[in-house]
Each structure stands twice: as structure tokens, then as C-alpha cells.
Amino acid sequence: MNEHVIDDLDAYALGALTETDAERVAAHIAECSPCRAEAAALAEVVSTLPDAVPSREPSAALRDRLLAAARAGAVVGRRPSPVPWSLGRVRLSRVGLAALVAAVVVLGAVDLDAYRRLDTAASERNDLYATLEGLRQGGRWWYMAGKDAFAGAGGTLVDPRADGYAPFVLFHDLPPVASGKVLTVWLVSPDSTWARAASFHPNGRDLQAVPITMEVSGFDRCAVTLEDSSWGARSGQVVMESRIATAPTPAVP
């Protein structure tokens, strides 16, 4: 085991270490129970400090925004079968990152405005280039063009194929759907089995990233349908689709 980090635990609890130092301390704490216990006690002391600041009321809209964002995420995160890996905080954050990269791909250019329109944290935007590098090392994507009522809309299925990056679809210009309806992303296997990969509601923005909770490999088609339910077999009409198995892997611009 590394040396104890007692000397840095106070600064760690106060958030007064650089990221590098904080990571070193966190790594030690994960393995050392005396340091972990001390860090927890200090964290609880430090957590009283906000009580010393003047109390302020955030706008009432913040609560609604938060719950709406969580609800949208919850629909996306719902899945019909057990997922092979956990859909934890890091992975979802990676989805956000990868979506930024895909925005570049979809729009065909580095469109800075597109990043701002994505509903994602500033800290994630700052990691754009790291993710771009991840995609450069073997990611694939396929574009689905919308039909009929979805003409003009589309979605790009992105399979980053890099450790820590989950597949996702980046949709653009989705029209609103009737209440009670959901959009469902399907992966279709060569024997024509339709597997539900995600169900979601359009968020009203012009770009929307939807995480896919299954591996893309092994399927040869992806499609989006308009359904009455987030569960069960496909019954709705296909609004966009693409072959995915034989498509060439394009180079990252």
C-alpha cells in the first residue's frame, strides 16, 4: 500500500487540492480504511460550512428543470433486458462527451454553437478533444434519415468502440410526438429479431443524445419507430432506419 495521506486529508475534504493530488488521495482512500474513516469524518465537518453562508432561494423554475431533465434521462435509461454493464455516472457522462463529438460529425464541421445547444455540462464540453481522440481510434457511425412526418429529422447511431464509451444515437430536428407516444430505437439482428435499445420522448431541442443500452455489434440494421408503449414488441411505424452491418467505417474528419 502507498504511504498514508493523513497530511492531505484536510485539504482534500475542503476541496483545496489540485485534481491530480485529489485523485492520488482518492486512490489511497479507496484502499485504506483508517484514512477513509478520517476522510469521512472530515467531509461531514466540512459539509456544515454551507450553513454559515447567507441563505438564498433559487428560482422556482430550477426545481422543474431538474425534475424534467431527470425524467427525460429516466425514460432513456429504461431498458427491456439486463444490461451487460452498469449505466453509472461515468458512463453517462461519457455519452454526453461522445455526443459532442457526434455533433461535429453530423453537422460536418466544428460548429461551436452545436455544443451549446446540447444539454450537457460545461466541464464535459472541455473534454471534447479527449473524446474525439477516443472515436478516432476505431469508432463507427451510421446516419438514419427521417421519412414521412419525420422528413428533415434524422439520427446518427454512434458506436465509439472504445473502453468507457457507450453507444448512443444523436438525433436532430425531431418533431414533437403526440402525448402517450414514445420513440423507440431498435437494433435488428440478421434473423429479423427486433431488440428494443432505447425509448424516449423528443426533448424539443434541435439536438438530442439518446444512450443505447446494448452492444451494437451483431446487428445489421437500426430503426426508430413511433410506439404506444416503452415496453413490448414493435407495433409502430418506422420513421427512420439504416443498415449498420455492411456500412463502411468512415474516417473521423
Added chain:
Amino acid sequence: MPDPQPSDDALLRSLAERDLGALAALYDRYGRLAYSLAYRILGESESAEDVVQDAFLSAWRGATGYRRERGNPRAWLLSIVHHRAVDILRRKTTFRPAPLEAAELQPGDEDTAVSAERNVEHKTVRDALEGLPPAQRRTIELAYFGGYTHVELSELMGVPLGTVKGRMRIGLQKMRRVLERTR
């Protein structure tokens, strides 16, 4: 009859089970405190609200990763808020004005509607901070609310790094004893 006031630990377990009601309850319990903290660090309402939304969403998504042995739910949640706010502050500027001393902690614009219980909590913490020798108190405030690292503080205050660490250590231990006595 269901418990009208579930514990923080119970709320976090429900959060891990994707219970939106638990997220709403957690926000109702700590949203104001989280916002007050973010505002104190950033001094601006729009980015403070972004930080709070981001932090609660992060808690919503990461609740399964919460470990009780690392601290109570309140400490965990506020540490996410703090981390995000300081992250923004550090990116925003390389120079941060030092916070005022005594005036900063006066309850000037305190909302009178906060419950009596919370006022007692606020007063206890304020008293604990104000009971510290000025150098220890200022070190803790500059680190926590000002977003300074201990190395930066050593330069800013013109003292060796070991002295900064010592002030943090002794100051936090004193606060710990005061808070334990009043619990």
C-alpha cells in the same frame, strides 16, 4: 402510515432505484442550501443554478455509486455541488479576489422564513467558525469558498505550505469538537 420524513439514507436508496419522488424530496431538503453554497462561491445566480442542477442530476445518475463509509448523504451531495462550483471558478479566472472577512458571514440577506431549526444549525456553524483564530478561519474560508488550493494559499498568505496544512488541520479539528458537543 408511511414515514412523512424519510431519512437521507432512505432517500438515497430510493434515488438509486430511480425514484423521481426521492430526487424531488432531496431537492426540497437541500436545494436551497446547495444553491446558497454555489452562489457564495460563484457570486452569480445563473451559473449557481446550473451548478445545482448539474449536481443533483449527477447525484441522480450516480446514486448507485454512493458509499456510506465515505460520509453521510448530505456531505456527499454538497461535495458534488462544491466540486462543480469550484471547478467553474478555477476555469473562469486565475485571479480571485479574497473574500471579505467578517461581513461575509453576517446574516444580512438571510431569509427570515427559514425554519427555527435551521437557524440554530446556521448559528452553531457560524459560531464554530467565528470561534477560530483569524488565521485558521481565513484559511478554511479561502480554501472552501474561494476555491484556492493549499499551494495557492501558501503563496497568497505568504506562509509555508506546512503552515497552511496545519491551520486547516487544527481549524477543522476545533470545529469538529464544537459541532460534536452541540449534537
